[in-house]
Amino acid sequence: MGRFILRRLLVIVPMLLVVVSLTWALIRLAPGNFYSGEKKLPAAIERNIREKYGLDKPWYVQYGRMLSNTVRGDFGESLKYPGTTVNAILAATLPVSATLGVLAYLLALVVGITAGTLAALRQNSRVDYASMTIAMLGISMPNFVLGPALVFLFALSWYWLPPARWEGFGVHMVLPVLTLSAVYMAYIARLTRSGMLEVLRSNYIRTARAKGLSEFDVIVRHAVRGGLLPVVSFSGPALAFLISGAVVVERIFALPGLGNYFINANLNRDEPLIIGIVAFMSIAVLIFNLLVDVAYALFDPRIRY
């Protein structure tokens, strides 16, 4: 197990370099640049800007600088926001995105697993149909519809909750967390239900029942552990993306998270910021996938590394 984790951690470095290199090349291929505006800049100003940011150097020098920045974990200054470093932006926005993402996912896990398990235990009952219908609605309703609908009701019609913005822990979180978690809640409910249904029919559950275990022990100690495997593998990438910024929800609710920056960094051709965010997201995805694999071994005694 220890060797497995070490091997996977070592792979992160080359993977990261491949990802940032591809990103860097794509930024270079995109037309336009960060300093262009409605009025074309005089040639001298353009030259001054290119010199200041080293864009007048050959491509391999610029590429080398980007790689060394990435390896050192210091992505330099944003082009769009001069005087602000990419690391400072990450440090300021990450807590917001992570809080939002983790809360939304916790809510989704609690509601989703409960609903999915109940549905599987009472297959084809009213409970099953009702929870699966709601799950279907949750999956089909995009958050740019759900978010405004919730805002319309709770913030603009009844004035119960604030319609947007972020003030740390408190009422401002309710609507964005709900909006963001809806689709995950629905997925998790469906994954739990199908996983549980499969496990409940398997031989080891029959064995457990034949041993004379109580139904509670059968479900909680044996079935749930196996039945949640699909949820576990879904959780890795889902969490990685959730904490690195939920673009749509952050926009609808005007949250100072990473997602807003990421969209604008791309539109602004803000190379250091794009590279920084992409590098962070890749590391998050790789680490969460590793955690998933480790969790697999804990959940399923048949898996050995």
Next chain:
Amino acid sequence: MLPAAARRAGQVAVVALTTFLAAACTTGAADSPYFGKTQPLDGQVLRYISGSEPESLDPPMSSGQPEARIMMAIFEGLTEYDPKTAQPIPALAESWEPNDDNSVFTFHLRDARWSDGSPITAEDFVYSLRRGLTPSLASRLAYMAYDVLNAQAYNEAAVFVRDRATGSFVMNPANSLERLVLPGDETARAEALKAPAMALARDKEYVPIRAEDVGIEAVDAKTLRFRMRQPIPFVPKLVSHQFFRPVPRRTVEQYGDTWTQPGHIVVSGAFTIETWRPYDVLVMKRNPAYYDAAVVKLESLIFYPLEDITTMMNLYKAGEVDATYNHTVPSSWIPLVRQYKDYQDTPEVATEAYVFNTTSGPTSDVRVRHALNMAIDKVALARFRRAAKPTTSTVPVGMFPGYPSPKGDVFDPEKAKSLLADAGFKDASGRYDPSTFPASDLEVTYNTSESNRSNAEFVQAQWKQNLGITVPLRNMEFRTFLQTRSRLEYRGLARSGWIGDYMDPFTFLSMYVIEGGENGSGWVDPKFEHLLSEANRQHDQDARYRMLSDAETLLLEAQPTLPLYNNATNFVKKPYVKGMYANPATMHAWKFVYIEHDPAKWD
């Protein structure tokens, strides 16, 4: 496929949700003259939505309007925008006067202090302008000061030409006010010297231009003098712009790039920075050291940088903000919001237009350009836009009192057809024939946005209806679009909107001068440029405006541009926000804004 029971349950849920939403809709409307909640915070606090995240709080490094509004709170200029007209009013300068030909301006400063208590002197202005123009700072706004003597040459790192024998500088043969300037780069200079007219500059000494050569000078601590490279009568309007606002030298030199951080920053304006959390909030507090502090009523000014206009309206309706910046009421909300007193509507110093690619395709023929213009009913377009005034000219009509706006092409489909027939798109009998017009060689190219798309569709429908041609539309992401337009890689027409940098017709006309920034049409006319520079030599405003108007007439005849409409401002403010007016630039001098807690005195 879901089981039947689940489908039924789904239908029930959808119906329930719809009823729920419908019920909520009807409870939303109330019999109030105001839109949403009207409950100000206690005390003197204004919560304002300021637009996209500011690039920087360093005046020469922040190029947009959202930044300009922040600068107006923290950095005072020589002049400030009048809250009602946006024309210059005295600020750090108490008074000013030009010389006889408008090429030298002298400003007299008042007694004022930085927020750290040190006096604001003419030297501060000199330092700040030189800094803004330093090539290594690489300010995108440096062009704002290019009309100051030698400013452009310094920003370009160019050289003067000096005679070794006499030690005197060679003057520019084309402009007696300035010295001759050559590129600083040796290969570029060698190339420039090959021109026959440059004979006078060969075999001379080339002297790099220094910051001290820029035409700004501290005559004494309270007197500041600008020397321009040509007559520029609108200097007092120009210096309201953030690029000219002074920065605190000691703080800048002490902290370098981080001098604008809260805790470091020293300001000259009515407010000082307390907190700045990017993409979240900028909190400003009253500056007790401000020279006019007695006038300032607001204790605290809170700016929220936001981008989604629906979210802004939600916050506004829920009473979480007190006012918003310009163009924040979504087009589909205007009919509703306009009924309330919150809606702020006045002509704006901005023109929405298309430019023609005059270098290739059918639009290289001026008759085709006129025909396409005449075939659009702009009155109908402005009605469709809801917040706009139809126009036939480039300079916003009625914006500059005394400026005789020339009339461009009016809506005339018949004349448009006969022009196209003249241009060769006709049948055997000589009448206009739509099938001969290569409409597919044209495109209306615009940067992706809801409003640009609906304009383009409207224009497309007009041409279909009035000329019988279908011109394709093409949308692009903003920066891709900018590159396509400036390289003239588009076919036919491209979108072009311009908001005036200062309150003078020149800011619109100079778009079509080569040096003023390429306009994307490929059109150049020395006669037009000559008219503009002649106009600026005039001391009499009427004479100057007449000549600028002649230049605009020439522009409208050549028609590299197709003006669509002049924008109107469109934002909202609560009735208790006083001292804030809809003005042509939507620039608010924050020192005059306050919260009125007595409902009897509300707007």
